[in-house]
Amino acid sequence: MADLRCKIGGVESINPFWLASAPPTDKKYNVVRAFEAGWGGVVWKTLGIDPPVVNMSSRYGAHHDSNRGVLGINNIELITDRPLEVNLQEIREVREEWPDRVIIGSMMAPVEENAWKTLAVKIAESGVQGLELNLGCPHGMCERGMGSAIGQVPEMVENVTRWVKEVVDIPVFTKLTPNITDILVPAEAAYHGNADAVSLINTVNSIVSVDLDAMAPTPTVDGKGSHGGYCGSAVKPIALNMVGEIARNPETRDLEMSAIGGVSNWRDAAEFIALGASGVQVCTAAMLFGFRIVEDMIDGLSNWMDEKGYQSIDDFRGMATPNTVNWNDLNMNYDIKAVINKDECIECGRCHIACEDTSHQAITKVAKPGGGNEYTVIDDECVGCNLCLHVCPVQDCITMKRVDDGQSHLTWPEHPLNPMRLAAE
Amino acid sequence: MSKRFTGSADGRPMDAAQIEANFGDIHPALSETQAMAESSRCLYCYDAPCVTACPTSIDIPKFIHQISTGNITGSAKTILSSNIMGGTCARVCPTEVLCEGSCVKNATGEEPVKIGQLQRHAVDGLMEMNVPHPFFRAASTGKKIAVIGAGPAGLSCAHRSAMAGHDVTVFEAKPKAGGLNEYGLAAYKMVDDFAQREVDFLLEIGGISIEYGKALGGAISLESLKAEFDAVFIGVGLGDVNALGLEGEDKKGVESAINFIEDLRQADKKTDVNVGDNVVVIGGGNTAIDAAVQAKRLGASDVTLVYRRGAEQMTATEWEQDLAQVNGVNIRLWSKPVGIKGNGKVEGMSFERTMVDGGKLVGTGKTYELPADQVLKAIGQVLEAGPLAGLEIDGGKIKVGDDYQTSISGVFAGGDCIKTGEDLTVQSVDDGAKAAEAMTRFLNA
Structure with a gap:
């Protein structure tokens, strides 16, 4: 049986x-139920001053499919609404009762050095890893x-990352917002601030x-709404790309990642890990189905x-990263055609x-x-786009x-039709 | 109400309340949640086989998609623009051999999409909405059309003709409109007076008047209508029933299943309708099943349906055959009636076992008897040809061309009285609509 133990940002x-x-992860009651169900760790709901x-x-909105399946949730809930000491006391208790599980303290403060440092020390002293x-x-x-x-x-x-790193000796995870133009910029900033x-x-x-x-x-x-934070399986593709970009960027490739964004099952988790993440965090799927997932x-x-x-997580971690490349690095000679298996075809006509x-x-x-109808691919017209396969x-x-022929390799920079083609040697 | 019927709970005769309950809706309407779940199963096929299988070519993927987006009015209009009696067809169509039978989901081993139930959801939804009639009349053409028979074919023809701007007079022999929808279908398929509600809905288009109690050959004749109207449509259905051709067929208790079904539909209280204790139903079509199942639900101790061939040859669909079985109807196959016993009143029937020999059905000489105090004949209906003198008849049906015109110019026909496809409500609706279009072309020519 595979060994699922792992180390994320130095935390086992x-x-x-x-x-x-x-x-x-708002309080002890929930966290204990999560640990009983088998979760390896929790990031406690964000603590503030x-x-x-x-x-x-009224806090959640949902994006449903036509069968009431939830594609995504958005929320306008803020950070924990309980006093800091109540949360810290509960963290200390769970820390004591569940020594083999991870508790990470999430925190937030105004942009004042002292505020971050004071709060960080208080939370660290509660025993979070x-x-x-x-x-x-x-x-x-x-x-x-x-x-954000x-x-x-x-x-x-x-x-902020540097301030906190200066006062605690436990790993520090900087949580990034996707609501930016290029994820590499804040990722590099976190890296330079010494984030673990x-x-x-x-x-x-x-x-x-x-x-x-x-x-x-x-x-x-009461008749008004506000923009909120969207999550759930619908955001997974956005998250995968951002994780993949950080993993393949030379400036940030050494940064460890705890991946979040629509992880609903083991396969999603494996995909994030294959793109370089050390572990994953889940929320929406648990909110939809309970901790048993x-x-x-x-x-x-x-x-x-x-x-x-694969015997350990590290055996496949990052294996998809080298295969994540720029469009310009893709082989333009690769040519595929759709094939319809007529024995399997039910004649719905969707591909057509x-x-x-x-x-x-x-x-x-x-x-x-x-x-009935017979559907046939015209090879000469098929560009191998995959649309038929998906529908x-x-x-x-x-x-x-x-x-x-599977032999020759030609990228766009080398392509004869590219007006900006690199001059032939 | 469910498809299954288990009879008396304590061995005593059922009381009136239970009998009344036995005639509740056999296909309860889908809930909002069920309709959304079911509509999301539809693959939205292109050039969909379900549409091809529907005699009225309803754009099924479109109306189901419209349910899934919450556009119930649009969905109902999609259905009704192809089939103005989409509400009845949703309830009584043999969907298993039409749309649902051709659903591509069957090919993947899944249950077909419940197209009939979804159709009912949309049409009922619209009818409950208290919105204006969804169709409009074109500018008046000043043309007058006579429609004989207010059944599915006649009413469909009338509606489509009214839409085209013609003025329509419908002549109906009976006191109510709807034809077999009102008189000829099992009560549990058409609860809450749906046939009349549908007629009322259809008449909202305007330009249609119905004259009741006027039968062809009685108050009206083809000649007089032809003289008074610009075009005539005949939708008289099949007015006669086949006879067994046995001695003693006039004995008390030997009845037409059609009459039994009609009595049940028209009765204020179901218990007003007489039912035997040992009921024998002769026939293998949906009418036979409707009679047999209803006899059982009305309180007959034993109901036996006897058919001269095998289950494969029964025109009753598999769903209907199953319905008979789960309602406790005994089905005896490969048996033909050879004698009626009783002195003035039927007491039993004798049957001869049959087999196919050289492609023909023959008796085997082996006979048996069944006790019977009521015999319901459901061995087919035939055209009542008398009042149609002057029209060319072919194979027992009014002969029409591709344009639904009979051998007399300006006289059109459709529904069960002509030969198109199966004798089904949905086919009649299609005939009526297409004949109306042909009549408009004829009038414009």
């Missing part, structure tokens, strides 16, 4: 599955000059829907690793209409003598077959 964990700083904030009623600096919250707290208001200014990211790791992504700034009766964004608070995360990852022959209306008119529809409702009915 029994598995790579932590709960992110969010409502599920007393007096605690006040949260309001690390601190996470919340520089990403995109709603409410940013209006008070905290959260700090995370969006690289100099502040660097300063970065946690990303925080939630994406969003309006999740508009209530067309109330004519207000949701969640609606970690059981299959552990079991599924372990089984997959056994099947692949998608290709006909929106792509390359490469799938013909011909009425069969006995009724086909039958697994493996449409596959892509490679038709080039």
Whole structure:
């Protein structure tokens, strides 16, 4: 059986599955239930300087599919609304009762050196294994000059990280906001501030829907709504890219990452780790289904690793990073064509209409003598875009077959049609 | 109400309340949650086989997509623009051999999308919304159209003709409109007076008047209508029933299943309708099943459905056959009636076992008897040809061309009285609409 133990930013964990700083980690009761379920660690819901904030009623909005499945949630909840000492006391108790589990203290303060340093020391003294600096919250707290208001200014990211590093001797995770143009800039700032790791992504700034009766964004608070932080499986692709960029950027490739963003199952976790993350943090999936989802995360990852022959997380960590390249580095001679398996085809016509209306008119529809239609790919028209494969409702009915010789490699900078082509040697 | 019926709870005769409950809705409407879940299962096929399978070619993927987006009015209009009786068809169509039978989900081993139930959800949704009729009449053409028969074909023809701007007069022999929707379908399929509600909805278009109690050959004749109207549509259905051709068929208790079904539909209280204790139903179509299941639900101790061929040859769909079985109807196959017993009143029937020999159905000489105090004949309906004298008849049906015109110019026909596809409500609706379009072309020519 694969060994799921790992080290994230210098913090040892029994598995790579932590709960992110969010409502599920707001208090001892929840955290104990999470540890009972098997989570390797928690990042305690963000602690601030007393007096605690006040949260309001109506906090979550959801982006549903047509079958009431939740694609994403957004929220306008602030940081913990309980006094600091209450939280710290509970952290001390859980620390005592669950010695093999990770507790990271998430924290937030105004951009004042003393405020960060004082709070960081207090939290560190409660026994947490690390601190996470919340520089990403995109709603409410940013209006008070905290959260993403700090995370969006690289100099502040660097300063805050450095301030905290100067006063504590436990690992410091700088949590990054995706609500910026280029994730590498704040990542480099955190690196220069001596962060032990970065946690990303925080939630994406969003309006999740508009209530067309109330004519207000949701969640609606007495007739009005505000932008909130978007999370859940819908943001996973955004998070994967940001993790991948940091991993392959020479300036930041040594920075450890605790990946966050729509991790819903073991496969999502494996993908983030393959792109270079050391572990993952989960929130939305637990909020939708409860802490028990970690059981299959552990079991599924372990089984997959056994099947692949990976004995530890490090065996496959970052393996997809070298294959994450710029568009200019892709092989333009690679040529694939769609193949429809007619025995599997149920004749829904989706591939045809998608290709006909929106792509390359490469799938013909011909009425069969006995009724029904036959769908056939015209190889000469097929550009190998994959659209038909994605819209086909039958697994493996449409596959892509490679038709080039598999030998020659030609990138756009070398391409004869590129007017900016590098001069031939 | 469920598909299954278990009969008396204590062995005593069922009381009136239980019998009334036995005739509740057999397909309870989908809830909002069920409709959303089911609509999201639809793959939104292109050139979808379900549309091809529907005699009225309803754009099924479109109306289901419209349900999933919460556009119920649009969904209902998509259905009704192809089939103005989409509400009845949603309830009574043999979907398993039409749209749902051709759903691509069958090919993946999944259950087909519940197209009929979704159609009902949309149409009922619109009808409950208290919104204006979704269709409009074109400018008046000044043309007058006579429609004979206010059944599915006639009403569909009337609605489409009214939309085209013609003025329509419908002549109906019975006191109510709807034809078989009102008189000929099992009560548990058409609860809450749906047939009349649908007629009322359809008439909201305007330009249609119905004259009741006027039958062809009685108050009206083809000749008089032809003289008074610019075009005539015949949608009289099949007015006669086949006879067994046995001695004693006039004995008390030997009845037409059609009449039994009609009585049940028209009764204020179901218990007003007489049912035997040992009921034998002869026939293998949906009418036979409707009669047999309802006889059981009305309180008959034993109901036996006897069919001269096998289950494969029954025109009743598999769903209907299953319905009979889960309602406790005994089905006897490969048996033909050869005698009716009783002295003035039926007491039993004798049957001969049959088999196929050289492609023909023959008796085997082996016979058996069943006790029966009520025999319901459901062995097919035929055209009542008398009042149609002068029209060319072919194979027992009114002969029409591709344009639904009969052998008399300006006289059109559709529904069960002509030969198109199966004798189904949905087919009649399609005939009526297409004939209306042909009549408009004829009037404009």
